[in-house]
Amino acid sequence: MEFRLDEDLVLFAVDYAMSQGAKYAEARLQQDSVKSYVVRNGIPEAVGITEDIGIGIRVLINGSLGFASTDRWSDKNAIKEAINDAIKMAGAHKLGDEQLSEELSYIAKVFIEPKIDPANIDTSEKFNLLMELDKIIQKAHEKAKFPNRFFDLTERITQKVFANSEGTLIVSSIPRINFSAFFVTMVNGQADTRWIDRGEARGWEAVKDWSLEELLKKEGESMARVLIEGKEPPEGVIDVVLGPEVSGLAAHEAVGHPYEADRILGREGAQAGESFVDPDMLGKRVGNEVLTVIDDPTIPNSYGFYLYDDEGVKARPRFLIKEGVITEFLHNRETAAKFGVKSNGAARASAYNREPIVRMANTYIAPGDMSFEELIEDIKLGIYIRTFGEWNIDDLRYNMRFVGKESWLIENGKLKYLVRNPILEITTPVFYKSIDAVDKNLEFYSATCGKGDPGQGVPVFTGGPNVRLRNIRVLKR
Amino acid sequence: MLKIDELFTLAEEAAGELKKLDLDGYAILVLSKLSRQVRFAANKISVTKTWDETTFEVLVEKDQRVSAFSIGYASREMIPKIAQQSIEALKNVPPRQDYAPLPEPASKYPELPVTIDETLLKTPEKLLDIAQTAINTGLQEGAKKIAGTILANAYNFVLITSAGFQKGISASNIYLDVRAFMTKEATGHASVASNKIADINVDEVASIAARDAKISENIKAIDPGRYNTVFTIDATASLMNLVGGASSAYAVDAGFSFFIKKLGTQVAPEMLTIEDNPLSPNGYHVRNFDDEGVPTRKLFIIEKGVLKSYLHNRFTAKKFNAEHTGHAGWLFPHPWEIVVLPGDASWEELLESIGKGLIVSNATYIRFQNYVTGDFSAIIRDGVFYVENGEIKHAVKGLRLSDNVPRMLQNLIGLGKETRQVYHWWLEWGIPVVTSALAIKDVGFTKAI
Incomplete structure (x- = not known):
């Protein structure tokens, strides 16, 4: 992959901002090159190409943060105008008391090369793959029809040069590839819908490893069987086992988000919201010793991969909950300064024109050493939720709901039959406390996490093993 | 932000390049936008932001195959190259069965009674005043904590298509979103939007948010x-x-x-x-x-x-x-x-x-x-x-x-x-x-x- 970004422009921007009175300045020249291929109901719709390139500058002046960006990134006068604007707007507000935490400075290069560059794969091969998947899903079950089908394959290269007034200079190039499928399943006039996502920070080799043909066949058949065979779930207080797709989502929504320090401080109050978590909960036990939740940007090939964050801080794994105890929140330099700690490298910006805010990367519940059979063997009556559809959680991250797609009744330690739309509506503290065992089958799923205003969608992994919760109330629709 | 005449020139230049290619159709939309945002939280302005962007959206078509791409102002010289490459890449892909050509221009278009609100360009500090007013009003109405966003865009854009269409629009828009807190659970919210800053009734929105937050205490x-x-x-x-x-x-x-x-x-x-x-x-x-x-x-x-x-x-x-x-x-x-x-x-x-x-x-x-x-x-x-x-x-x-x-x-x-x-x-x-x-x-x- 060719690297086309000019370090000198970034250093110029930082120097100019400091010359205009900024106490601190950082600049990020970022290029996102994106190609996407869409097939809808068997029709190859279009190739979509985006070349998004520009420079974003953040300054600290008079205790206020100002951010400005321009897509005229190669024009030094345009860069000056943007900086002048950021300084004017932030400087005009004289009541600020913002600070950034003190951090080490780094000079580093992070270049991830795909084994197979998607640019070297012919466009027709990509469309043919999606059209073949369109045929496969239609044959997934003889008693079902799949009248509406949507497939998207997106490849992206993100290249950045980041520099700040403290001497940090980070240059990076990271490829990502993502597959999404949506389909409607119809059986005897009844319909259901399903989304599937796969994504990694790799090249075309990832698509080969995903075995999409098998995946689509399996998921199409699953939806058809739920409609054909699915029975009403039992209602009441029973044991529940969440599959990795569901436990990973819970790790993201009910652990990652409420542990974002900007939410805890109220900075996202009007947008993503605040958090039920208070600063003094650090060190408190919230769950059983089997519960460890980690957010780790450094997992090779992961969808949320990075080694330095968008404030130039070196990334590391963050143990949000360790053996049932809250051990760490997610910080950027702004929140770290308020907490009196060092940043743990959680600042991310989704594009050149977005400010870096506190984000997750790859959030997962750590696996144990049990098998799935051992996990369910003593459950007399329960539900196993392998995949989910509807989900949401309130903005304090306290009150959440997941509705199962492929879900099974567990009876006397065995999966008995499929059940339809079991609903888990539960508070986060109860969720933590109810987990009494996890198995060894850790899986990761890709997602795009949304936060901020304007919105910033960033790639993440959610992950976990099969997780057992005791005595949970299950509802039916 | 570029003026609308400049955008027409840029779009025509790009169209000139696309005409040299063997295409059945094209459309070029050039948008130039100056956006400003002030965010506030916990009774303070937390960050100000400014974006200055000019983007080319280009659609090219050949033999019922369609490719769309988006490219920034500074990279606009790449438009003919990307257009050529994307059409080449689609050669072996089946044509769209639902294809219809770009429509001919209509004989008449409705009037659009809007223009850019010059306040956004000349006195952007007004947005800081609005944010501070929202905070002050919310607190005066009894809320303990106010958070929110004001976002304003001024923009010009033009559209040119190979079917002969050529028009532009200059406009602006603005919204204010306010959330008030008495406790974490006792909150209120309201939002207002328009295309003129004068339509933004800060006191009304902040008062609704504060009122509902206070009622929510019980x-x-x-x-x-x-x-x-x-x-x-x-x-x-x-x-x-x-x-x-x-x-x-x-x-x-x-x-x-x-x-x-x-x-x-x-x-x-x-x-x-x-x-x-x-x-x-x-x-x-x-x-x-x-x-x-x-x-x-x-x-x-x-x-x-x-x-x-x-x-x-x-x-x-x-x-x-x-x-x-x-x-x-x-x-x-x-x-x-x-x-x-x-x-x-x-x-x-x-x-x-x-x-x-x-x-x-x-x-x-x-x-x-x-x-x-x-x-x-x-x-x-x-x-x-x-x-x-x-x-x-x-x-x-x-x-x-x-x-x-x-x-x-x-x-x-x-x-x-x-x-x-x-x-x-x-x-x-x-x-x-x-x-x-x-x-x-x-x-x-x-x-x-």
């Missing part, structure tokens, strides 16, 4: 179940985003819609009429032509309760054998601005109409279990109140809106007469909405343990 748990419910203007705007999004023919064809096979049927009581109107003088999202150069117009989506039209671009119009409705986005059709025609009920009459029931002031995080049936749930917040005989008795905590959109539409029992234009950070389809409050019977609510 908060109690109630049983989940079905309640007659009044949805405020802000909550209705969230629900109407679902209706607007589901009316896109693309959503219908892809299976993302609860309006599949519902055209011409009674989907709501007669009192409900919903338009798409991109021609309003104070509209947040104004347009007098769509992304294919087709004139826009006021269009009934639902008229007297009957689903009258899906929203079409040239591809969906062909596939559905329907009329192009002037809703082409770059690749798929979408609403411009949803307008729910008001009813005649006062706020007090709406509350009285539900007897014992709830007020819901904000609905976010809307997620579907089943897009086709319309089963969904949503987080409700910023003022959920229990009402008896037209009086708010107390706020309610812990409930979740869990229902079905088609059923809720059928159960509409009242429409308010006061309207406001709403746009903010998390409307599900990003569609601005002008609406009144409304009342719906037997709305489903669930609760976590």
Whole structure:
């Protein structure tokens, strides 16, 4: 992959901002090159190409943060105008008391090369793959029809040069590839819908490893069987086992988000919201010793991969909950300064024109050493939720709901039959406390996490093993 | 931000390059935008932001194959190269079966009575004043903590197509979103949007947010179940985003819609009429032509309760054998601005109409279990109140809106007469909405343990 970004422009921007009175300045020249291929109901719709390139500058002046960006990134006068604007707007507000935490400075290069560059794969091969998947899903079950089908394959290269007034200079190039499928399943006039996502920070080799043909066949058949065979779930207080797709989502929504320090401080109050978590909960036990939740940007090939964050801080794994105890929140330099700690490298910006805010990367519940059979063997009556559809959680991250797609009744330690739309509506503290065992089958799923205003969608992994919760109330629709 | 004349020159230069290629059609949309945002939280301005961007959106077509790309101002010399490469790349891909060529320009286009609000360009510090006023008003009204956003855009854009269309628009838009806190649970919220800064009634929005936060202090748990419910203007705007999004023919064809096979049927009581109107003088999202150069117009989506039209671009119009409705986005059709025609009920009459029931002031995080049936749930917040005989008795905590959109539409029992234009950070389809409050019977609510 060719690297086309000019370090000198970034250093110029930082120097100019400091010359205009900024106490601190950082600049990020970022290029996102994106190609996407869409097939809808068997029709190859279009190739979509985006070349998004520009420079974003953040300054600290008079205790206020100002951010400005321009897509005229190669024009030094345009860069000056943007900086002048950021300084004017932030400087005009004289009541600020913002600070950034003190951090080490780094000079580093992070270049991830795909084994197979998607640019070297012919466009027709990509469309043919999606059209073949369109045929496969239609044959997934003889008693079902799949009248509406949507497939998207997106490849992206993100290249950045980041520099700040403290001497940090980070240059990076990271490829990502993502597959999404949506389909409607119809059986005897009844319909259901399903989304599937796969994504990694790799090249075309990832698509080969995903075995999409098998995946689509399996998921199409699953939806058809739920409609054909699915029975009403039992209602009441029973044991529940969440599959990795569901436990990973819970790790993201009910652990990652409420542990974002900007939410805890109220900075996202009007947008993503605040958090039920208070600063003094650090060190408190919230769950059983089997519960460890980690957010780790450094997992090779992961969808949320990075080694330095968008404030130039070196990334590391963050143990949000360790053996049932809250051990760490997610910080950027702004929140770290308020907490009196060092940043743990959680600042991310989704594009050149977005400010870096506190984000997750790859959030997962750590696996144990049990098998799935051992996990369910003593459950007399329960539900196993392998995949989910509807989900949401309130903005304090306290009150959440997941509705199962492929879900099974567990009876006397065995999966008995499929059940339809079991609903888990539960508070986060109860969720933590109810987990009494996890198995060894850790899986990761890709997602795009949304936060901020304007919105910033960033790639993440959610992950976990099969997780057992005791005595949970299950509802039916 | 570049001037509209400069954009026409840039677009014509790009068109000149595309004409040298062996294409069947092209469209070039050049947008130049200056955006400013002030965010505030915990009674302080937390960050100011400015964006200066000029973007080229280009569509090229050859032998019923279509490629679209987006490229920044500084990279515009790459347009012919990317156009050539993308058409080459599509050579071995089957043609679109729903292909229709870019439409010829119409003989007449509606007037668009808007222009750029110069305040945004000349005195951007005004946005800081608005933010500070929102904080001060909210605190004066008794709230303990105020957070929010003001975002303003001034923009020029032009569209040129190979079918001979060539027009531009200069406009601006602005929204203010305020959230007030008494405690973490006791919150209020309101939002207002327009295309002129003078229309932004800061005191009204901040006062509503503070008022609802204060009422929310007296908060109690109630049983989940079905309640007659009044949805405020802000909550209705969230629900109407679902209706607007589901009316896109693309959503219908892809299976993302609860309006599949519902055209011409009674989907709501007669009192409900919903338009798409991109021609309003104070509209947040104004347009007098769509992304294919087709004139826009006021269009009934639902008229007297009957689903009258899906929203079409040239591809969906062909596939559905329907009329192009002037809703082409770059690749798929979408609403411009949803307008729910008001009813005649006062706020007090709406509350009285539900007897014992709830007020819901904000609905976010809307997620579907089943897009086709319309089963969904949503987080409700910023003022959920229990009402008896037209009086708010107390706020309610812990409930979740869990229902079905088609059923809720059928159960509409009242429409308010006061309207406001709403746009903010998390409307599900990003569609601005002008609406009144409304009342719906037997709305489903669930609760976590």
